[in-house]
Amino acid sequence: MAFSRVYPLYVQKAERKQRTKDDVDRVIGWLTGYDQAALDRQIRRNVDLATFFAEAPRLHPNASQVTGVVCGVRVEAVQDPLMRKIRILDKLVDELAKGKAMDEILRQECPSRP
Template sequence: MTKHRIYTTSFASVYPHYVAKAEKKGRTKEEVDEIIRWLTGYSQNELERQIEHKTDFENFFEEAPQMNQSRSFIKGVICGVRIEEIEETTRREIRYLDKLIDELAKGKTMVKILRK
């Protein structure tokens, strides 16, 4: 089966869109980074290094230091697909991140977004 093109897309090329979406709704780059760090376990320096090296999405998630165990509590629909029904791991991880950024842009508190 052919991999979806998002797998080979650099995380760095999509990251500014995450930040722009958040900032358009009055949120911050720092909140976007906090969400990404919470989800993946990257430190801020490691996250910046991944962006600088233009790591593709597949490797970005494969190299994540420690995916957050609470991510399984992220539920809902993104792009018309129910997240909890996505079987392919990398695609599900990407959709988890998309969902968290959507929640940020919709005004949810960080406590709720980070499932605390």
Template sequence: MTKHRIYTTSFASVYPLYVAKAEKKGRTKEEVDQIISWLTGYDRAGLQSRLDEQTDFETFFALAPKLNPLRASIKGVVCGVRVEDIAEPIMREIRYLDKLIDELARGKALDKILRKS
């Protein structure tokens, strides 16, 4: 089975698009970083290291320090597909991140995005 093209795409090439999408809607790069940290466990230095190394998406998630167990509570549709129905683990992680960035851009409160009670 051939890997989807996004797996070999550099995370650093998509990261600015996440930030631009958030900033276009009045949100900040720091909020994007906070979402990435919540989802993956990367601290600021770890995230910057992955960006500097041009790490691909598959490796970015494979090397994530601690994937948040609450990420399973992320529900909804991204690109016409329900994230909770995605069977392939890496694609599901990518879509979780996409969904969280979408929620940020739509103005949802950060506490709700990060599934805080």
């Protein structure tokens, strides 16, 4: 399936819950390392999901912290590497649409106090 077909669905889901396209792009950038220009280029090129993830600059090292259930499937139990990346992205967009704080979605640690 082409990423360009899935991407508008992510944006629609987020916008229905008062989040923005920029929020979706930030989540995608965090996970994959794509900057805005590269993300737009992948969408225009109409690449499939396998190519989208294969050409990603880098998978975020904290991506393994994304756990939970998407469409009845536990993300951390998915064995196929591509399918797991897709499920991680699905889960991140779900969290965005559910109103979770961006710092939590992006698995950012709170600064420690002295």
